[in-house]
Amino acid sequence: MSLLQEEREIILSNEYVDAFDFAEVAEFVSGASKNLFISHHFRERDKMLVQPRGGFPTYEQQYALYEFFVDANVDVLPLTVDSNTRLNDYATAKKMLRLSEENDMDMLNGYPLVTHGYRTTRKMITHFNKPVSLRHGTPDARLLIETAIASGIFEIEGGPITYLLPYSKNFPLDKAFLYWKYVERVCANYSQLNEPINRESFGPLTATLVPPAITIVIQLLEMLLSLEEGVKSFSVSFSQQGSMNQDIVTGAVIKKLANHYAQQIGCDDAMINLVYHQWMGAFPANEDFAEQLINLATVIASMVGADKIITKTRQEATGIPTKEANAKTVADTQYSLRILNGLPTVVDEEEEEILTLEVRAIMEAVFNDPADTLWRKVFNSIKNGIIDVPFSPHIINQNEMITIRDARKNIRIIERGNVPIPERCYEYERSQCDLSKDTTSIVNDIIHDIGIMQ
């Protein structure tokens, strides 16, 4: 038996799992409908796929949510997992599920997938026969993704960096890399049985003034970590940044460089997709304004040429949205996409060049780390600040980089910390901003720049 299989048996003999049948699951994946695989849709469809967010505690609620989504002409269904399951606290998830079922009151902020189990969940997924995307935020997602794939969920979001640095203060980053290596291998192995399982990275990170160079570097590294384990379909992503031009430039550079680096490690047979998140920062409380923002994001996603868009709702400012509000966004976004025709092509060569140089310089610094494996190089690079994520709560993050918006609302790096931004690019970034201000005014500007859409 391989080491991986030994580890799988240990993970799946968890007391909260009801007898995992490896052979039956492999047989299910082999014979599963192509419609369940988002990788199949990416290849076959010429329109941008629309995916909302959403997860409710009980099976009935999740089923009802999917019915609403299907009525609204959804392309990809979400399965958002509750926060107890994300932290591997299956006992609490189980208790809270029972309380939710007995009291008609939601005690969980998502669907406790491990607690429901794959036999139950698979009934729902195969009934709707649409691709489902697993949304979580789990540093140790080994049991979760086994359960997901066995349920018919063939897109797995996340990664060791993007699911850790924005969410956790002190979960060990090196462990996260190893846990995610397991995820990549399991996805790669199942991909050999039918259409590929798609892996998607979480580009928004902290959604707080993260400059595109950092976003892209982390997307590329998670992509490489996944492809090197044998994953054949991968989505890089980023979220609306606040400047249409910067989004278009980011989209162009990330697509170009994703293909370049995939090719460099001999993985050009893998399919690389681009996902765009509607605005991930603080939303306006005015629900009509929120809809305007959502529509604007859809226009930008089209300009960027995204393969999939992930939607927000008009209730974003107030909490977990109702299924009605969630379905409304899907219908509205589909309508916007249908009428968005004849878009112009916008290319900003100067900005593209600057951003490309920045990303390449950081990637080179990561590759030049003396460690023997890619994940160790990336680990060291985060530890020593070659990669620095603004507003990450994690203790390993350097927190030396400072970013603000320029007059056109582009995110600019005014303090690079240890990030090896080339001199020419650094001068360019700084030249776009008023640096004569004192720190008090800059802090006030940062507060304003974070809340730009409110």
Place this chain on the structure above:
Amino acid sequence: MKVVTGVVGNDIHVVANRLIDLSLRARGYEVFNLGVNTHLEEFFDAVVETGAEVLMISSLNGEAEGWGREVPLLKSRYSNLDDVIMMIGGNLVVGSGNTEDIVARYKKYGFDLVCHQMDLNTGLDMLQSLSEERGIA
């Protein structure tokens, strides 16, 4: 002057914490930032370890109320903390409340400066005045 700062409890709201850090440094303080999700004991231990003159605790999700009550008892277990300027700021209650009542309550818990929903720089100006008054600025 040395300042220990951080966000108390199971509160992961990091944005203000970074901005406080930045602003304190700009004003010339030596900052020991414990970040988010920090327990009360960790704050006091850090003050002892660094010899800080100021302890600045922040809270956004309102749970400081629960932790605040424990301050007097916990502080009494440490010696030599009497001269430390204790400051707390952010959103100090769950829901809404009268600022005067909130300030009075936190002063009873042993905080010298209480900045409920106050502008960051106004709070830092208050710190400056108090440290000058005590002759430690």
